[in-house]
Amino acid sequence: MADIFNEIDEELRQEKMKKLWDRWGVFILVVAVAIVLAVAGWRFFEHERMKQAEAFGDAFVAASRQAEAGDAKAAEEAFLAIAAKSSGGYPALAAMRAAGARAEAGELDKALAAFDALAANSSTPKRVAEMARIRAAYLALDVEERASIEARATPLAAAGNPYRAEAGEVLVLAAWKAGDAAAAARRIGELEAAADTPRDVLERLAVISALIKAQGSAGKAD
8 A cells, every 4th residue: 555655645746747838838048148147258258358468567677678778758658558558457557557657757747647547436446545645746846946846745644544644745845845954854854753654755755854954054154
């Protein structure tokens, strides 16, 4: 009797499966095909994305080598091409390097405008934008008046800003360039007293401090 009941159960299960398949079989096949296509498409996309990233990386390295070789104009054009066509973090980095190449070529006004545009672009990563602002502040020392330079550097010199010390250095140089040795010396003292001022900044400030003291001594002698 047990065998009979088992056969009946098996037939009932098969009947249920048949009804389910008749009702949902096409849908199940469609879903299965869609999953297979989605996985295949994702793998293809990832493969193409990796190939593209490698191509952009190679182009970036080649442009960097042109810059290192002193061919600023060619490097600028290469970086601008990367910035226009690339994706991910490459556009901002390439635009940053293109602006730097303009500065190296002596095109200070264009370089300054490029750094400003990069910093103002909402798609620029925060750290890159901050770097562009400080680079612009340094360049401004050669092409702008003290008030304009201070307007650029003062917000960057606030506590907690990653380029606080460098911005402070810009403010020192702006004051010194304007002939305000007292303000320059005061800012140097503030930076020397700060525990987080980088050593390279301190070394440069020491040179400026020595020059200020030398000028002061010469003035007293006169």
